[in-house]
Amino acid sequence: MSSRVRSTRKSTVTMRDVATLAGVSQSTVSRVLNGANETIPIGEETRQRVLEAVEKLGYYPNLHAGSLRGQKTLMIAMMVADIANPFYHPMVRAVQDAAHANRYDVMIANTDHMRDGEMHFIESVIRRPVDGVIMVPYHLTEEDFDYLIRRTGVAVVALGQHIHHPTVDTVYGDDDEMVAAAITWLIREKGHRRIGFIGVTSSYSAGARRRAAFLEAMRQAGLPIYPEMFEIGDWSSASGEHAMQVLLGLSHPPTAVFAVNDLMAIGAMEAVQNAGLRIPEDMAIVGFDDIPPATWVRPRLTTVAQHPAEMGRVMAEALFERLRGDYSGPGRGFEVPCRLVVRESA
Amino acid sequence: MSSRVRSTRKSTVTMRDVATLAGVSQSTVSRVLNGANETIPIGEETRQRVLEAVEKLGYYPNLHAGSLRGQKTLMIAMMVADIANPFYHPMVRAVQDAAHANRYDVMIANTDHMRDGEMHFIESVIRRPVDGVIMVPYHLTEEDFDYLIRRTGVAVVALGQHIHHPTVDTVYGDDDEMVAAAITWLIREKGHRRIGFIGVTSSYSAGARRRAAFLEAMRQAGLPIYPEMFEIGDWSSASGEHAMQVLLGLSHPPTAVFAVNDLMAIGAMEAVQNAGLRIPEDMAIVGFDDIPPATWVRPRLTTVAQHPAEMGRVMAEALFERLRGDYSGPGRGFEVPCRLVVRESA
DNA sequence: TTCTCCTATGCAATCGTATGCGGTAATTCG
DNA sequence: CGAATTACCGCATACGATTGCATAGGAGAA
Numbered sequence: 001m002s003s004r005v006r007s008t009r010k011s012t013v014t015m016r017d018v019a020t021l022a023g024v025s026q027s028t029v030s031r032v033l034n035g036a037n038e039t040i041p042i043g044e045e046t047r048q049r050v051l052e053a054v055e056k057l058g059y060y061p062n063l064h065a066g067s068l069r070g071q072k073t074l075m076i077a078m079m080v081a082d083i084a085n086p087f088y089h090p091m092v093r094a095v096q097d098a099a100h101a102n103r104y105d106v107m108i109a110n111t112d113h114m115r116d117g118e119m120h121f122i123e124s125v126i127r128r129p130v131d132g133v134i135m136v137p138y139h140l141t142e143e144d145f146d147y148l149i150r151r152t153g154v155a156v157v158a159l160g161q162h163i164h165h166p167t168v169d170t171v172y173g174d175d176d177e178m179v180a181a182a183i184t185w186l187i188r189e190k191g192h193r194r195i196g197f198i199g200v201t202s203s204y205s206a207g208a209r210r211r212a213a214f215l216e217a218m219r220q221a222g223l224p225i226y227p228e229m230f231e232i233g234d235w236s237s238a239s240g241e242h243a244m245q246v247l248l249g250l251s252h253p254p255t256a257v258f259a260v261n262d263l264m265a266i267g268a269m270e271a272v273q274n275a276g277l278r279i280p281e282d283m284a285i286v287g288f289d290d291i292p293p294a295t296w297v298r299p300r301l302t303t304v305a306q307h308p309a310e311m312g313r314v315m316a317e318a319l320f321e322r323l324r325g326d327y328s329g330p331g332r333g334f335e336v337p338c339r340l341v342v343r344e345s346a
Numbered sequence: 347m348s349s350r351v352r353s354t355r356k357s358t359v360t361m362r363d364v365a366t367l368a369g370v371s372q373s374t375v376s377r378v379l380n381g382a383n384e385t386i387p388i389g390e391e392t393r394q395r396v397l398e399a400v401e402k403l404g405y406y407p408n409l410h411a412g413s414l415r416g417q418k419t420l421m422i423a424m425m426v427a428d429i430a431n432p433f434y435h436p437m438v439r440a441v442q443d444a445a446h447a448n449r450y451d452v453m454i455a456n457t458d459h460m461r462d463g464e465m466h467f468i469e470s471v472i473r474r475p476v477d478g479v480i481m482v483p484y485h486l487t488e489e490d491f492d493y494l495i496r497r498t499g500v501a502v503v504a505l506g507q508h509i510h511h512p513t514v515d516t517v518y519g520d521d522d523e524m525v526a527a528a529i530t531w532l533i534r535e536k537g538h539r540r541i542g543f544i545g546v547t548s549s550y551s552a553g554a555r556r557r558a559a560f561l562e563a564m565r566q567a568g569l570p571i572y573p574e575m576f577e578i579g580d581w582s583s584a585s586g587e588h589a590m591q592v593l594l595g596l597s598h599p600p601t602a603v604f605a606v607n608d609l610m611a612i613g614a615m616e617a618v619q620n621a622g623l624r625i626p627e628d629m630a631i632v633g634f635d636d637i638p639p640a641t642w643v644r645p646r647l648t649t650v651a652q653h654p655a656e657m658g659r660v661m662a663e664a665l666f667e668r669l670r671g672d673y674s675g676p677g678r679g680f681e682v683p684c685r686l687v688v689r690e691s692a
Numbered sequence: 693t694t695c696t697c698c699t700a701t702g703c704a705a706t707c708g709t710a711t712g713c714g715g716t717a718a719t720t721c722g
Numbered sequence: 723c724g725a726a727t728t729a730c731c732g733c734a735t736a737c738g739a740t741t742g743c744a745t746a747g748g749a750g751a752a
Contacts, residue, residue: 065708411738
């Protein structure tokens with residue numbers, strides 16, 4: 001057995017190596033590479049020598065050093081509730097594409113819908129400063145945002161109309177109006193009078209808002225509210241299935257159910273079909289989000305479509321405008337409208 | 347209009363600030379914080395003063411500094427083909443959870459199944475060194491791995507049995523055997539003799555291997571191969587739908603189709619149902635992966651189940667073993683077995 | 693009392709890069 | 723032909739943390 005140790009000799013190529021090979025000083029190399037900077041001219045012949053040396057050694061700047069030096073980190077951080085929820089994918093994709101186009105890398109964190117996770121994210125960003133942050137916060141308060149920004153000076157873009165902070169850009173859908181519209185449609189066009197609701201704890205402002213919109217729509221239609229027809233889930237399909245089982249067990253079940261996201265709506269469909277009931281004849285179901293699987297289930301899911309890809313695009317656009325210095329004013333709000341997509345489940 | 351400029355004065359708290367407040371030197375603060383390091387004792391009273399100062403100022407170490415100094419970066423990078431493919435979510439989740447448990451952050455990159463994307467990822471890691479890398483490579487060669495490791499000394503874990511490198515740990519499924527098993531099952535149990543295949547370009551070794559396994563199974567059964575029954579997709583449901591349309595347009599279509607991933611299988615189901623045909627009576631379909639939507643479609647999809655969560659867990663475990671120094675030998679291989687899940691689509 | 697030897701702490705170099713400032717040679721101008 | 727510009731480039735320092743080495747003070751031994 002030879003004594004050959006695993007040779008993990010990382011042969012880091014630094015600017016100084018390039019400088020040596022090119023026969024110039026390290027600072028000259030720096031200036032050649034960051035050519036954008038004027039004020040100091042560089043001889044054409046020198047520039048060529050440096051460039052050749054860079055090429056020859058396969059030099060890449062060490063971004064950690066630049067970050068330390070207080071320059072741009074060329075990295076943004078993104079916080080989502082659950083990377084496993086299809087709703088977020090187009091958003092993440094859009095952000096990643098934009099980042100890539102701007103030569104940025106993306107750090108991703110999950111919060112699992114929990115405040116601890118969100119606070120942990122803030123800590124992360126303080127420990128490892130980034131240039132910008134895109135997030136989908138559920139529990140963060142204005143003070144939290146303030147703390148983050150004060151500590152890091154980072155540019156922030158958030159999803160959700162419940163966010164109010166003077167320097168945070170927000171992107172949001174008109175979801176409460178669309179919830180109301182969907183419920184009204186269920187009542188007027190489909191003649192339902194007993195409508196169930198699968199929501200989430202009201203600690204989620206998005207959940208609370210959609211719930212309020214639901215209540216308001218029912219009130220407007222002069223329909224009674226049955227407290228037993230409100231079930232609580234956790235955004236997952238399993239929880240939606242369970243919620244529907246409870247609803248189905250009622251002595252006098254609803255004829256239609258609205259779920260605040262598609263995952264729970266799809267779980268609800270499972271429960272209905274497993275109970276041998278038909279959709280929408282025995283039970284109509286409306287979801288929210290319009291994730292791809294909504295068109296794969298049978299019957300296809302009637303739902304309120306959000307546009308996560310567009311939302312992601314807008315968030316990234318807003319963020320990079322700030323990072324490029326094209327905008328530096330107060331926080332802006334961007335609405336990305338939703339719309340009711342009628343398919344077969346209601 | 348006041349002259350109040352947006353005060354993005356990031357008030358970075360450094361170790362020196364802590365030191366000043368505690369009335370000690372900066373190196374003492376460092377030693378208190380990294381207490382794990384023995385050999386150097388610290389006065390109890392001093393330690394308390396430092397800790398109080400840390401608390402009071404809300405100090406967090408700047409990870410960029412540590413990274414530069416050549417210490418651990420506390421960051422790993424993960425490369426996947428497409429974050430929008432549900433197959434990867436459990437994997438990403440598992441990795442993120444493990445990272446989080448080890449106090450690591452995760453950088454994520456998409457490759458869109460393209461070699462350029464994969465090479466770009468390598469560049470990224472060279473520019474911004476990380477401690478470890480987890481990836482799902484489709485095109486990278488042994489030389490590429492070598493280059494990455496030589497340049498950065500990073501620990502690498504990859505998914506796929508086509509990876510062979512002396513210091514790279516790999517995790518893989520026994521997918522070719524399972525493809526063969528599925529085809530054989532289709533022939534023996536279900537009596538199919540004309541089986542179509544929706545694959546991907548053979549530049550994907552996973553695609554090539556599954557195709558080879560398919561051919562071998564057909565050969566073993568003494569069944570003829572019809573070249574027109576091979577369609578090429580790009581892993582997306584849309585491409586699967588299109589492929590099935592072509593297959594359906596054949597003068598003598600297959601009676602069963604195997605798709606190399608569930609997304610394409612689901613797309614194929616759409617095509618069949620849109621054509622007014624029944625599954626599995628008119629057309630049987632078998633997929634690969636067992637993503638959640640496989641149980642949401644009707645009929646439910648018969649498929650070969652992989653276990654992405656387990657794969658992610660194993661990859662992360664292998665990586666962190668190396669990062670913790672618990673293992674530093676040659677590359678290991680971990681097999682995560684697949685299994686055929688018979689549902690209703692075949 | 694003097695010499696050791698801990699114990700507890702500070703000093704200073706270092707990681708790779710950016711940049712203000714100073715210095716030199718070449719060029720222009722009066 | 724001497725002086726004032728330019729045009730180029732290097733020196734040195736800073737960013738925030740880790741760490742080898744030096745050192746102050748006090749205890750114990752001879």
